Amino acid sequence: MLRVLVRAQKAVGLSALVLVTVSLYMVFVYAPREATGDVQRIFYYHVATAWNGYLFIAMVALSGLLYLVRKDEAWDAAGRTAAELGVLFISLTLILGSLWARPIWNVWWTWDPRLVTTLILWFIYVAYLLIQAGAEGSPRLKRFAAVFGIVGFLDIPLIHYSVVLWPRGIHPSVLRESGGMPFPMLLTMIVSVIAMTLLGLYLWGRRLEVEELKQRVQRLKEQLLWP
Amino acid sequence: MKAYLRAVLALAAKDALLERKSFETLIATASFALLLAVVFHFAFDIASAEGARFFPGALWTAILFAGTIGMARSARVDEVEGRGRGAALAPVDRSALFLGKCLFHLALLAVVEAAAVPVFAAAFALRGMALPHLVILGLFLGTWGFAALGTLLAGATAGERATGLLLPVVLFPLLVPVILGGAAVVSAGVTGEVTAATGSWLRLLVVFDVLFTAVPALLYESLMEV
Amino acid sequence: MSAGALLEALGLSVQAGGRTLVHPTHLALRPGQWKALVGPNGAGKTTLLKALATLVPYTGTVRYRGRDVREKPLAYRRALGVVLHEPLLYGELTALENLVFYARLYGLAAPRAAAREKLAAVGLEAYAHEPVSRFSRGMIQRLALARALLHRPELLLLDEPLSGIDARGEGLILNLFREAKERGIAALWVTHRWRRAWDVVDEVVEMQRGTLLGAVPTAGRRPEEWTPSFAEEARG
Numbered sequence: 001m002l003r004v005l006v007r008a009q010k011a012v013g014l015s016a017l018v019l020v021t022v023s024l025y026m027v028f029v030y031a032p033r034e035a036t037g038d039v040q041r042i043f044y045y046h047v048a049t050a051w052n053g054y055l056f057i058a059m060v061a062l063s064g065l066l067y068l069v070r071k072d073e074a075w076d077a078a079g080r081t082a083a084e085l086g087v088l089f090i091s092l093t094l095i096l097g098s099l100w101a102r103p104i105w106n107v108w109w110t111w112d113p114r115l116v117t118t119l120i121l122w123f124i125y126v127a128y129l130l131i132q133a134g135a136e137g138s139p140r141l142k143r144f145a146a147v148f149g150i151v152g153f154l155d156i157p158l159i160h161y162s163v164v165l166w167p168r169g170i171h172p173s174v175l176r177e178s179g180g181m182p183f184p185m186l187l188t189m190i191v192s193v194i195a196m197t198l199l200g201l202y203l204w205g206r207r208l209e210v211e212e213l214k215q216r217v218q219r220l221k222e223q224l225l226w227p
Numbered sequence: 228m229k230a231y232l233r234a235v236l237a238l239a240a241k242d243a244l245l246e247r248k249s250f251e252t253l254i255a256t257a258s259f260a261l262l263l264a265v266v267f268h269f270a271f272d273i274a275s276a277e278g279a280r281f282f283p284g285a286l287w288t289a290i291l292f293a294g295t296i297g298m299a300r301s302a303r304v305d306e307v308e309g310r311g312r313g314a315a316l317a318p319v320d321r322s323a324l325f326l327g328k329c330l331f332h333l334a335l336l337a338v339v340e341a342a343a344v345p346v347f348a349a350a351f352a353l354r355g356m357a358l359p360h361l362v363i364l365g366l367f368l369g370t371w372g373f374a375a376l377g378t379l380l381a382g383a384t385a386g387e388r389a390t391g392l393l394l395p396v397v398l399f400p401l402l403v404p405v406i407l408g409g410a411a412v413v414s415a416g417v418t419g420e421v422t423a424a425t426g427s428w429l430r431l432l433v434v435f436d437v438l439f440t441a442v443p444a445l446l447y448e449s450l451m452e453v
Numbered sequence: 454m455s456a457g458a459l460l461e462a463l464g465l466s467v468q469a470g471g472r473t474l475v476h477p478t479h480l481a482l483r484p485g486q487w488k489a490l491v492g493p494n495g496a497g498k499t500t501l502l503k504a505l506a507t508l509v510p511y512t513g514t515v516r517y518r519g520r521d522v523r524e525k526p527l528a529y530r531r532a533l534g535v536v537l538h539e540p541l542l543y544g545e546l547t548a549l550e551n552l553v554f555y556a557r558l559y560g561l562a563a564p565r566a567a568a569r570e571k572l573a574a575v576g577l578e579a580y581a582h583e584p585v586s587r588f589s590r591g592m593i594q595r596l597a598l599a600r601a602l603l604h605r606p607e608l609l610l611l612d613e614p615l616s617g618i619d620a621r622g623e624g625l626i627l628n629l630f631r632e633a634k635e636r637g638i639a640a641l642w643v644t645h646r647w648r649r650a651w652d653v654v655d656e657v658v659e660m661q662r663g664t665l666l667g668a669v670p671t672a673g674r675r676p677e678e679w680t681p682s683f684a685e686e687a688r689g
Contacts, residue, residue, distance in 0.1 A: 313541030
């Protein structure tokens with residue numbers, strides 16, 4: 001599966017380029033101007049980055065499980081790189097959400113359950129990267145990172161539920177989209193999500209290739225040092 | 228099954244015996260928790276009318292801070308000269324190592340809480356608790372989840388250089404349901420305002436406890452080898 | 454492979470951090486057979502021993518009584534007595550408390566009695582209530598051996614069990630080894646000092662750079678008649 005991602009990166013990259021261009025056009029030209037103004041257009045990429053964040057976090061957990069079972073270094077690299085992208089996309093989600101919230105809600109931040117869950121998620125996967133940062137050459141810490149990725153993923157629904165249940169100080173869930181979206185908006189959103197997903201997969205493929213090269217360099221070095 | 232339980236108890240008893248030699252971990256953990264009661268009392272300048280509102284959150288914060296230190300220390304006990312491996316050689320599933328440690332941590336935290344609750348009640352000028360049973364239940368369920376995840380993460384980071392730094396950073400975000408749930412149930416127990424949400428909190432805590440006892444037990448063997 | 458083997462390693466190899474520490478290795482032990490594993494530092498002896506003790510991830514197969522130990526790891530670990538370089542003892546606890554803990558962990562019927570018996574067998578009964586942290590290296594090594602023998606294993610994996618031991622302690626331990634061998638216990642004994650092991654073991658196996666080189670039977674031969682290849686290398 002990882003091989004495919006590395007091999008097909010040209011195709012993935014090209015389709016990402018095309019779709020991102022299309023989605024830019026759709027977001028800024030095709031989609032109608034909404035009542036809240038042009039700032040609403042942030043929403044399309046906000047949703048797309050959020051979806052990508054969750055996708056890569058799921059990949060962290062999946063890679064971790066496969067690493068524990070198969071003990072193959074490639075899955076450790078997959079988890080590590082997926083977490084980097086996950087944190088990147090969650091950060092973008094938080095920033096885009098904040099940019100949108102400022103004119104709409106007149107605040108940069110609010111303790112809405114979805115925002116809080118996303119923020120805690122960000123903390124969890126930054127912690128994951130901290131574990132991985134010290135794990136170079138330590139199989140034990142790598143396995144710990146894998147376990148942490150799995151446990152963190154399983155914790156997400158519980159965290160979200162607990163944040164929703166918390167009664168004090170949290171605004172009502174404003175983000176809930178009311179009813180259906182007009183078709184052009186829905187289509188723009190879908191295209192943006194697909195474009196961003198392709199872009200994410202392309203970045204992941206490139207990142208995995210770098211890891212592969214690193215491992216090859218390492219192996220060559222060892223062959224020279226330990227003939 | 229019987230042999231498995233006996234091994235879990237033997238492991239927990241070994242940790243208790245080690246602790247009884249010096250009481251180092253217990254004294255450090257408990258005194259830090261009590262110290263926090265004093266710090267919170269002055270830092271937040273609690274008036275008696277607000278005591279009941281801040282008591283649950285402050286108590287849980289102290290339990291988490293002090294408990295994290297205690298568990299990090301106790302996990303290191305088995306790292307000295309790799310002696311924890313002796314238990315890994317025993318003819319018992321290695322998840323017993325996790326459950327034994329978890330049981331010991333639960334007992335350690337129970338002792339710390341038994342000392343901390345009255346002191347926090349005094350520091351926050353609490354005028355009694357409406358439903359003490361609910362307070363104890365909330366503390367127990369929250370502590371169980373905390374001990375389970377704490378044992379897993381403290382054990383995994385114990386052999387590493389940056390343990391003290393890493394453990395709270397990796398542990399606390401995962402504990403959000405325990406912190407919120409534990410505080411909500413203890414709060415309901417103090418004020419006596421039991422609502423439908425209290426039941427949801429209790430269910431959430433039970434799910435958290437069972438999930439994060441079972442999953443680490445399953446993953447512990449692959450985590451600990453080498 | 455060989456019929457009736459107690460322990461067999463088939464193509465066992467160990468990788469760590471991209472390096473191969475033990476190259477695919479075949480090794481077999483019959484019931485009651487003792488083999489010494491000798492070789493220079495860094496040859497992979499300890500790693501091989503730890504892999505056989507299922508403490509280190511390995512590839513290949515380890516069979517105990519013809520069965521892959523991954524199928525029944527608990528039965529295998531019950532049959533296994535291990536002495537590592539680390540004593541696996543808690544310095545804060547007394548000798549007796551250490552052994553009682555392990556006896557309980559192994560599910561022995563009378564933990565205290567079993568612990569006392571083994572303590573006497575290694576000549577440490579007078580120190581039963583001393584914390585292990587006050588023990589000399591030799592005493593610790595004897596206690597580690599008592600721990601390994603506590604549950605009456607069928608197979609011993611020994612990593613330098615004589616290191617740091619004085620002459621009296623060495624005689625005591627060698628006697629224990631002979632007794633164990635008479636009772637039908639098999640052993641793989643990692644050591645630098647093959648001459649000390651010569652009278653006890655049936656075969657000396659040489660290991661170098663992660664590979665087993667060959668085995669020399671000890672029967673009818675004196676240790677002086679044999680020189681391992683790494684010793685020649687060192688001399689040459």
